[in-house]
Amino acid sequence: MFSLIAAITVTDSIRPFSLFQLYTHRVAVRAKMNKNSSNIMALVPKTSNKRETVCIFGTGDFGRALGHKLIQSGYPVVFGSRSPWPSSLIPKDAEVLSHAEAAQKAAIIIIAIQRQHYDFLASLEETLHGKVLVDISNNLKINQYPESNAKYLAQLVPSARVVKAFNTVSAWALQSGTLDASRQVFVCGDDTEAKQMVIDIVRAVGLTPLDQGSLLAAREIENYPLQLFPMWKIPIFLSLGLTAFFFFYCLVRDVIYPCVYENKDYSFFLAISIPNRISPIMALVLLALVYLPGVLAAIIQLYRGTKYSRFPDWLDKWMLCRKQLGLVALPFASLHVIYTLVMPIRYYVRWRIEDRTISQALNNKTAPFDNTNGWLSDSYLALGILGFFLFVLLGITSLPSVSNNVNWREFRFVQSKLGYLTLILCTAHTLVYGGNRFLSPSSYRWYLPNAYMLSLIIPCIVLVVKFVLILPCLDKQLTRIRQGWERNPQYSEQSNYIINKSAV
Amino acid sequence: MFSLIAAITVTDSIRPFSLFQLYTHRVAVRAKMNKNSSNIMALVPKTSNKRETVCIFGTGDFGRALGHKLIQSGYPVVFGSRSPWPSSLIPKDAEVLSHAEAAQKAAIIIIAIQRQHYDFLASLEETLHGKVLVDISNNLKINQYPESNAKYLAQLVPSARVVKAFNTVSAWALQSGTLDASRQVFVCGDDTEAKQMVIDIVRAVGLTPLDQGSLLAAREIENYPLQLFPMWKIPIFLSLGLTAFFFFYCLVRDVIYPCVYENKDYSFFLAISIPNRISPIMALVLLALVYLPGVLAAIIQLYRGTKYSRFPDWLDKWMLCRKQLGLVALPFASLHVIYTLVMPIRYYVRWRIEDRTISQALNNKTAPFDNTNGWLSDSYLALGILGFFLFVLLGITSLPSVSNNVNWREFRFVQSKLGYLTLILCTAHTLVYGGNRFLSPSSYRWYLPNAYMLSLIIPCIVLVVKFVLILPCLDKQLTRIRQGWERNPQYSEQSNYIINKSAV
């Protein structure tokens, strides 16, 4: 959970592994402690070694870390350096030569140098002719340079075969057994053979290679480690905006209004009461927003009578961040649960209860038990509990390791059936909570309805439309459309194909 | 969590990816947004390409999706179609030819056509001679046809080498980077060489091939995507049955009885009170049922004096769904926790407390603090909390990604030691809850004991028997039996083997 924090305050132009150094030397210790570490095993196989030599340009942290790992996996490693004399820092089993000499010894050369130092490679042009150059560099900013580092390298040494790889791995991950950081290594390059050679190395080192196609992909691959939750931007900003809105809305209704009219100081509501109003609203709205695009898509498809035409861009984007929307909604729901459960402990709540009890006692009268209230409060809580319960279930099934172990049909079942059931339960929970307060004028202050009423709008729309869509007549047509049928075929080829197939 | 819902309402005879279409064209957008997507990289490597051409029959959604992905990974792709003219739908880098022409160009032919259209392949017999045919089709129902689609294909084109693969992947998964659905691709076929070729392709596309043996496995593989939590059927139905039983049991005792005799309306108990009686009972019973078969197995082995004989079928089945039983018990426990924590917020509970307080106040007397009650209520809660706590721990360690990172001994420790500790704590929790109520006649209505008393039967049996089994005398013998020792050897070979080994 915290094992990378040492490396956290690091800022390094290749990648953060400046703490790697202090780990190189105490390998044995670590190996004993860390069952994932395979460092103790850093030894050259003694007998005939079939694996071809790998050359590494640059003796920086990552160069050494990778060299270390390659030697473990039985690759002879030779370092190319401006200062070709061995040092305590370099794995003792590795040779250190000048760039030129080192390059001659291997077919694969890993360039562990920062982009700004590449240019000297041009001078090695003929030495590097036909060699596989592995570009592992990263930048400090997204799209920092006009062309990707790999592309730049390929232009510098046109006669070499450039492959992009390893930039997503950290020296730390190489050291500590890659448990805590990602194991994926994106590989791309124009020469398939060269790419295959690199992929084999990646696999031998115990990482998971992912072929990303031609060198044009390098740009994406170089940007990848610099991204900060790209898929999460929209959902998070959206929820922040909504939260702010509802916060001020509740502030006005629940703090300012009583302060003005009843001259009461409810400022302490800011701590729990108001957050506990906002969180359920956010959870419900976001959950509804997860299912809205699916419904819209269905309507559009029905209207157009075909699935072979593009959706508006916004809808497409929306559909792609539904998972994130859902996962952002879950924390809000959880907060709502804790805030609610914590109520009886709050001084304010306790005081109010005591106060009421005492006043009743003093007036010698006891309120009779009201069965309707019993029903309302209990069913309202029950609905909320079940809704939250399913919500958590959805969250668990969305864990990569879980969703990898269910088949498509099971995934669909959980995400659609249970998903809609969750939405229904949560909406009902809110409706029952509202109970008969909807109409009572007291719940309108400055003509502002209670916040939870606003939160009901979207969910209700989604549920109603969805209900209409699953009416047999519409559902049947939608299914046909999604199986490829078109009301007025536009793509002759497509329709032909279908006719032919059915004609067979 | 929700990213596949778009594809959810889809019903497609090959597999659900009808929404794939609307994704083909907006690749760039998506790639920017979806860090797992590798679509932007869909480009043919420019230079010498060592990979051999792959042919795809059928230009349907999945055919195109797979073609797309193959091109990315550097495979030249040629489509075989009845309508051999290019279309906006087909990846522009791919050729489209007639089936016969296309087949000649490749050694591997992926059949992306539905089974009912296979027959025309028979006419291509000689073209397909010796080719590797990859059957990717699925059915709509389990065991829909007498023989598996792959088998059927092999019979149609006996001279070809048929391999089953890719049927568990969805076009969506291929598109969106296979994060949300399973990465596993089951592969089977009679020709190992052909199978290996397909396995290489699967790996090149970034998926995880799993060799399942000969083509006879195709049946299982084709049924796999149609299964809906097969392992979960028994546990879920069992728990549903038990839940129903206990529901009516409590209904009679807690609602009908008072309604009849005391003429009180406790109907609102249906919302929370009764669920909160059932859920802990279910959790405890199911948890006990997880450990019961292990105990039975031990007894049988002790009785038979050997481990080399089969268990009764029901016991075998039971043992295989213990994990699921446990995972079904956990939600019940969680529900019990929330239901309990929610109590002080319930109108009914608040009213009762107020009422008691007031009446005491009016009668001018205060109940003195009873230390025993203090002990009972606190220890009862503490036991429950710790029990639930360990239960959740068991749940977490059962997450695939976690259990993959512990070794066998650690897994045993958690699942057995902690598992039994959980059972003990939960049983004690229930016993203390019962406290001295066991004997008070008031807790018997219509001669029905409190429901939680019934729930104690199985756990107590399991714990007692287990306790007996770990007595040194029995434990030692059991261990010997499980190490292969037999009281009265039946399998000469086996015993010989042991003798010989010890004789060495």
Add this chain to the structure above:
Amino acid sequence: MFSLIAAITVTDSIRPFSLFQLYTHRVAVRAKMNKNSSNIMALVPKTSNKRETVCIFGTGDFGRALGHKLIQSGYPVVFGSRSPWPSSLIPKDAEVLSHAEAAQKAAIIIIAIQRQHYDFLASLEETLHGKVLVDISNNLKINQYPESNAKYLAQLVPSARVVKAFNTVSAWALQSGTLDASRQVFVCGDDTEAKQMVIDIVRAVGLTPLDQGSLLAAREIENYPLQLFPMWKIPIFLSLGLTAFFFFYCLVRDVIYPCVYENKDYSFFLAISIPNRISPIMALVLLALVYLPGVLAAIIQLYRGTKYSRFPDWLDKWMLCRKQLGLVALPFASLHVIYTLVMPIRYYVRWRIEDRTISQALNNKTAPFDNTNGWLSDSYLALGILGFFLFVLLGITSLPSVSNNVNWREFRFVQSKLGYLTLILCTAHTLVYGGNRFLSPSSYRWYLPNAYMLSLIIPCIVLVVKFVLILPCLDKQLTRIRQGWERNPQYSEQSNYIINKSAV
């Protein structure tokens, strides 16, 4: 969650799979039930089989299980046994011969025999010449023998090429589809070619090979399955020690003191009150201990003015178990939450509230609402809730499957930024809880301060120092140091390298 419990009571000198036997025969049943099982598919491919024969010495449980799996994957399997006649136990598709005959038939020989029976292999010396011997054995104790079993085997048969593998897998895992136990297979050996052959087999069987280098690694690999959470020892013992200390501390203050002076019996505090004092303290202290070493490391680096020198051993060890420290802190936090939420249900709490209410009622006076208390109690709860919330978030992101899907920068963001925010919130939570009680003498009994005051020491230190460290002046220098800059260079080579590079 529980699927391995059957195998749990097993003690087997090779590995626990004594229940494997009862599974061999009911493959079909299981396959139907267990979607991960691939047993039904245990059939020899019929046509030309390119895969080379594998020989297995020993027909014990694991030998048979592995043979079974190999046959599935299309390998012809021949068993070498002292009793070379077929038996119902051995997969019917496999041959059973004498050791010598069997060895001649295959290039790879898997030694499924216990170490103490190895010696007879010496007699087969010339037969085994140049063969690949796969040692799969485990021991009963860590470092049981002077040399690893694989080493011992290599000494017995010097002319053979020994590879260590498969010892981390259980027969159970091989049978049941390896879902519940680890898929990783550590492989090591001196001959790379031989190692590659074994790695291919491992992959073919559907497991994940991890190359660990030369045969010297065998020792570690053989110890691995015997380890019991090695990384967790320190954190767990540490927390146990602290827990014990704080337990007695609270015992004295909250139970013994009032018993002595006020002669009150608060013994029932042992059940919940005291645990609920300890758990938050432990959570806070452990969380602080996670961040302390990072801060110390920074100070040392600043002081030394270089990153190229080792940290003291204890600091190094400490840094390596931070993740575990954090994961141990989380349960304490969760316990604190449940203990707190359960308060209003406790008889003691209810009684106290009732009592106060009644006495107020009897005295005809009601306490007025105190706004400050409202603020204190609410903000204290709010801080706690948010702190716990982020804490859980950290826990979730530390799940392997999740952390594998975030890139380095995202991981850093969560673990560092959110981590420190969590620490701040939790510390604030405790401070506000203390409120104005810090100075009131009543909170000092026998001159002992309240326990939570002690718990604040470390967190406050960490936060203050951290705050100092992020002051621009220090931060800038630290960053430079971590990028490789040295105040007074010691490693000429290193500095040269930097100079040269910048000189380029």
